[in-house]
Amino acid sequence: MSNLLGSIWWLAVTLGLLVTFHEFGHYWVARRFGVTVLRFSIGFGKPLWTRIGKDGTEYCISAIPLGGYVKFLDSREVEVSPAERAGDFTAKPIWQRMLVVAAGPAFNLLFTVFALWAMFVIGKPDYQPVIGRADNLAATAGFVAxxxxxxxxxxxxxxxxxxxxxxxxxxxxxxxxQVRVTDAQGRPAQRSLALSKIAADKDEFGAMREIGLTPKFLIPSEFFVGQIGEGSAAAAAGVRTGDKLVAVDGQPIRSWDGFVEMVQAAAGKPLALDILRDGKAQQIALTPRQETENGKTVWRIGIGYKPAEAPFDALLRYGPLAAVPAALRETGNLTSKTLEMIGRMFSGKASLQNISGPITIAAVANDSAQRGVAWFCYFLALISLSLCIMNLLPIPILDGGHLVYYLIESIKGSPLSEKALIAGQYAGLVLLAALMGLAFYNDIVHRLLS
Known part of the structure; x- marks a missing residue:
């Protein structure tokens, strides 16, 4: 329940912050050009809270918190009197209208830079890129722990x-x-990773599994009892959840696989299990019980382990001034990689399962917030950048679609016909609905499989 509430809260914080910043971009630039702003809404649908500002703009928070909008005085929608003509959005030059439309994504891009700057100044904890185990292609390439x-x-x-x-x-x-590494003895080395051998039908997760690189922080060095089977040998001997597993018959437990091998090697003989409970060393005697699995005899004591969470061992931090160019570089790097991923999805190299909706965003928002302020800033930067790029897609009803309309108007010398605009709106709604439907579908599938 706490995870659910946390996810809802951090989703609201994320969308509220980024949508407000996006819409403020439209609002601020429009006001600079003298456009009359009728409404500034965070969310869609029925207004839950409204206030009329001194500037005459109606500010409101609406019921559906999945976006927002700024409504301008527009002679295509309402009759504009001569006295109001100066504030009519459609009466402004094309270049001003284009800047107003582009301001929303631009402000999201500015927010991305700011969030990354804050992340660098605070310091983002992470894990060093040290390998804990190499399998598959990585092992063939010569990578070692x-x-x-x-x-x-x-x-x-x-x-x-x-x-x-x-x-x-x-x-x-x-x-x-080619991967440049420093081995455990501090010597530089070059490894050639044959990624072309990854099977064509593998998605992102399958591809990474075929590579076979497991980071050191995911290889636990300490093991705690997480589950105890009902009526098992461990339960009968008095093992408790939370006990730290130390040794079997005096042999230290260095890996879970090694522990399992020790139990199998005992072949039903009594074992002396050394544990730590509440910081105190204890020894428990127990005897593995014989079971049959897939026609084979196995020995079990009925313990499931809970690995100790590895502490962060790397910190990415800059001073306030040095963080400015670092944030700009990282923004460029993330933009490039995001555009490349979009290109891969269009070409079929990447799965459309990468398109996520509010359920996944909420879960990741909560997880990022639990990791600390710097990680949450990084998450906000990624989402803000995604909003920037998504809104610039040439889809009618999105900012990118409006920019295409104005570009066509500037070329032909007159606005598109009302019929063409309505057709574009319908097409845009269908595309956006399909995109949102896919995002929700992916969210549900990911939740069911996780």
Missing amino acids: GDRIDAIAGETVTNWTDTNLVLLGHALDRQDV
Whole structure:
């Protein structure tokens, strides 16, 4: 329940903040050009709260919190008297109307830079790009535990978030890459990762699994009892959830697979399990019980483990001045990668499952907020950038569609006909509804499979 409430709250914070900033961009530039603003709404549908400002604008918060809008005085919608003509949006020069429309996405881009600047100043904790285990293609390429990834295809990486982002792009393109690493002994080395061998039918998750790089922070060094089977040997012996597993018959537990092997090797003989409970060392005697699984005999004690969460071991931080160019560089980098991902979805290289809706955004917002202010700033930057790019798509009813209309008007010397505008609006609504439907479908599928 707490996760659900947290997700709803942080979704409201995210959308409220970013939609307000986007619509304020339209509002602010329109006012600079003398356009009369009739309404500034956060959300759609029935207004829940309204206030008339000194400037005559109606400010309101509406019932459906999935967007917002700014309503201008428009002679295409209402009759405009000669006295009001100066504030008529349609009477303004094309270049002014284009700037007003482009201001929303532009303000989202500015917000992205600001959020990344704040992230760098606060300091974003992360994990070092150190490998904990190498399988599949990575093992074939010679990667071993302890290798630290320094660069992929010439692009420097300093943490595991960047490593995943860069590696995923090349994996989707099935491009072989050279990876520069520093091994566990501090020696530089070059590895050739044959991403072209990833099967064509693999999606993003399948591709990353075929690569086979598991970060060190996901390889637990400590194990705690997470579940105990009812009526199991562990339950009968008095093992409790939260007990830290230390050793079996004096042999330290270094991995879960190793622990399982120790239990199997006992073949039903009594074991001495060393644990830590509330900081105190204890030894518990128990005997594995024989079970049959897929026609094979196995020995079980009935314990499921809960690995200790690895602490962050990398920090990305700059001073206030140095953070400015760093934020600009990161904005350019994320913009490039986002556009590349959109291109891959259009070309079929990336799955349309990457399109997420409010349910996934809410879950990620909550998770980012739990990680700290810097991580939440990074999340806000990503969503703000996505809103910027999405709104610039040439789809009628979106800002990008309006910019296309004005571009056509500037070329032909007159506005599009009302019939063409209405047809475009309907087409835009259908496309947007399809996009939102896909996003909700992906959200539901992800929730069911998670």
